[in-house]
Amino acid sequence: MPPRESAHVPAKQAAARRQEHASRKRARLPRSILRPMLATLIDAPFGVMAKRADGCYYSARRTREWLKIKTGNRQEVVIVGFTRPRRSRQYFGALALAMRKDDRWEYVGHTGTGFNAASLKTIYDRMQKLVTARKPVVGKVPNEGATTWVRPRLVGEVKFTEWTKDGRMRHPAFVGLRTDKPASKVVREYERHREPA
Secondary structure (H helix, E strand, O other), X not given: OOOOOOOOOOHHHHHHHHHHHHHOOOOOOOHHHHHHHHHHHXXXXXXXXXEOOOXXXXXXXXXXXXXXXXXXXXXXXXXXXXXXXXXXXXXXXXXXXXXXXOOEEEEEEEEOOOOOHHXXXXXXXXXXXXXXXXXXXXXXXXXXXXXXXXXXXXEEEEEEOEEOOOOOEEOOEEEEEEOOOOHHHOOOOOOOOOOOO
């Protein structure tokens, strides 16, 4: 059912409506509705639009009643190098990432986002013990001349939007280090497609 058109509602009246809705007991969705909704969220390639249940609809206006909930992929990766920091950033600029393919390490991208000051220092300190002159991945890597290579031991997790045709991550952002899995077990994870409910 399309959203109902409504005339502009004054702020006080809209606030009163929201409070009235909030004071009512929240209804729980039956599982017959909830399961297909969750499946849609999981299978949505870019995200889902959501509206506050107690919010008002305003025609042709952007409001905080609507949210875009972005979906994304997550993947374990192995850190194989880092670039120098730029401007005011300390420790390193971006991490070179790889994963195991057959018996070799394959480059899958760089990430320079998702860090705070503490994580930059922690990762940098751990990488210093692993610095090597030997490039651990096969093939060409962007900014290869400006990359300091490390032995592939540190496992991290990134979130990203999609895989490119040439096997690179698009828009990877660092989530954190992982200590529960050895680097040699990090391989590309493929999506499982389910049949519609």
